[in-house]
Each structure stands twice: as structure tokens, then as C-alpha cells.
């Protein structure tokens with residue numbers, strides 16, 4: 001088939017096809033005498049894939065990777081693309097929301113410049129916050145040995161004390177019906193998400209670590225894995241019946257935790273539930289008392305472990321949830337491990 005026919009069949013232009021040829025995405029046979037290109041069925045299939053991937057906004061280099069990298073499947077790349085689009089979409093939503101607020105202020109106020117500058121600054125801060133998080137714990141490297149490491153108790157401080165009990169309690173408390181959507185954020189190797197199988201729920205596991213997601217998908221093929229992070233969940237609004245999370249929230253700084261709750265709130269359905277099992281203190285006084293206790297007992301292992309992470313102040317999370325229309329319950333497993341269950 002010649003280029004004009006190929007373009008017609010694919011509903012595109014010969015110019016577009018030549019562009020992809022220049023970018024070495026497709027290489028049809030060329031007649032040495034007249035330079036006419038011949039497109040085989042294989043070329044047409046490749047071109048239609050390229051056109052589809054361009055349609056969802058994928059960059060040329062990424063498409064090259066999809067088509068030529070045997071280690072990454074099409075599914076892997078589509079996942080990456082979906083997360084990137086969700087991040088952009090969330091950023092656009094923030095911008096539109098800020099513009100709405102600016103319009104409101106300019107209608108109400110005669111000299112709104114200060115407010116507009118403040119709103120723009122807030123928007124910039126939000127953008128930076130969403131992008132600034134770094135995985136200083138290298139979860140990709142931890143993925144293969146993670147399940148084994150959970151079983152190893154620390155010498156004088158065991159963060160995984162009551163791990164099984166806490167995950168079971170979260171599964172027992174969260175009320176799900178068959179086909180309900182349950183999102184597990186920071187799914188890791190899937191230990192919490194898998195506890196919801198017997199309720200017949202559809203589990204979506206989100207994690208920032210591709211290696212964790214791979215282990216999770218191998219262990220539990222029924223968990224749908226998606227790359228994403230607490231501040232940009234790869235989900236549309238009002239999609240989830242429940243959001244669960246275990247041992248993940250303490251990896252984001254305190255000022256981001258409330259934004260994370262806001263992001264959960266966005267994707268939850270009206271009567272949605274949140275169930276977070278994590279390392280946290282009841283409030284600042286509790287943290288002070290516990291840190292003093294470890295200090296007085298020379299337990300540097302505990303102090304270092306706590307200071308390396310961002311154990312939440314439970315009272316701030318529950319206050320946010322109550323203020324935003326949730327009925328909140330808490331449960332404490334040990335000094336530093338708690339569960340927050342909230343229903344809107």
C-alpha cells in the first residue's frame with residue numbers, strides 16, 4: 001500500500017506519516033528507483049498504535065520506548081501516561097479553581113491586587129508541594145525483600161509490632177459490598193488490599209514505587225495497580241467507595257498530610273470511607289512524652305526511626321476529617337500505631 005492509501009485508511013495525512021518516518025517510529029520499504037514507500041499490514045498496525053498514543057498525549061520519545069523496549073509492556077507505558085495526565089489534570093483543576101476565586105474577588109473588591117497575588121502564591125506553593133516529594137527511603141530497592149523485612153523485629157523498637165492485627169482490623173472495619181471500589185494508597189506489596197478480596201470488592205492499588213507495584217501485581221494479579229502518589233491520585237472524582245492505607249502516610253511531611261486527605265476526599269463517593277493504619281502520635285503532648293521516655297531510656301534506635309519519618313499527629317487528621325463532614329473513630333494498637341476510620 002502506498003502512502004496516500006495508508007493515510008486514507010488511517011484517517012491521517014501523508015505528511016503526518018512522513019513525520020513519524022523521520023522520527024524513526026516507522027520504516028516502510030522504499031523503492032530504490034522512485035523512492036515510493038510501501039506500507040505492509042505490520043506498518044499500518046504500528047502507525048495506528050502511534051496515532052492512538054499521540055491522541056492520549058504521549059511524547060514521541062515515549063512512544064519509541066513503548067514500541068521498541070521489550071522490558072516494558074504497552075500496559076506499563078499506558079499506566080505511566082495515565083498518571084502523567086492525572087497530574088496535569090489535577091494541576092489544571094487547581095488553576096481553574098484559583099481563577100474562579102480571583103474572579104470572585106475582583107467582582108467583590110475594588111482593589112483586589114493583594115488578594116490576587118496571594119492566590120497566585122498559594123497556587124505556586126501547591127504546584128511545588130505536589131512535585132517536591134522524594135523517595136528518600138528507596139522503596140524500589142526495598143520491594144523484593146519487603147515482606148521478609150516486615151517479619152524482622154528491630155532490636156529495641158519494632159515498627160511492625162501489631163502489623164497483622166492492624167491490617168486485619170482495617171479490613172474488618174471497612175464496610176464494602178461486592179463490586180465496591182476500594183483504593184489502597186501506598187499499596188506496597190498488596191498486604192492490605194488483598195484482605196478485601198473476600199468482600200468481592202474491586203481493589204485499586206496505588207503506589208509511587210514501580211517495583212512495589214510489580215511485586216504487588218505478581219502476588220495478587222486481581223489488584224489493579226496504578227502508579228501515583230498521595231497528592232495526585234490517578235482517579236476521577238467520586239470514584240471510590242473506600243480509601244485505605246497502611247504504613248504509608250508517615251512518608252509525607254505533616255503539611256502534605258492534610259492535602260492528602262483533601263485529595264482522598266476528592267475521589268471518594270458521597271458516603272465514602274477512609275481507613276488509615278499508620279505510625280502516629282495522639283497529639284503533640286503524646287509525642288513529647290514518648291520521645292522523652294525513649295530519651296531517658298537511651299533508646300536511640302526508636303528516636304532515630306521516628307525522626308527519620310513523619311509520624312502524624314492523629315488529632316490534626318481527625319480534626320480535619322470531622323470538620324469536613326466525616327464521622328470519625330480511632331483505635332490504638334500500641335504506643336505509635338493507630339487506626340483512623342472515617343465515614344462521610
Ligand SMILES: C[S@@+](CC[C@H](N)C(=O)[O-])C[C@H]1O[C@@H](n2cnc3c(N)ncnc32)[C@H](O)[C@@H]1O
Pocket residue numbers: 133139185186187188189190191192206207208209212228229230231245246247248251252
Ligand atoms: C512501608 S510501605 C507499606 C506498604 C503496605 N501498605 C503495607 O502495609 O505493607 C510504604 C509504601 O508507601 C509507598 N509510598 C510512600 N510514600 C508515598 C507517596 N507519597 N505516594 C504514594 N505511595 C507512597 C511506598 O512506595 C511503599 O510502597
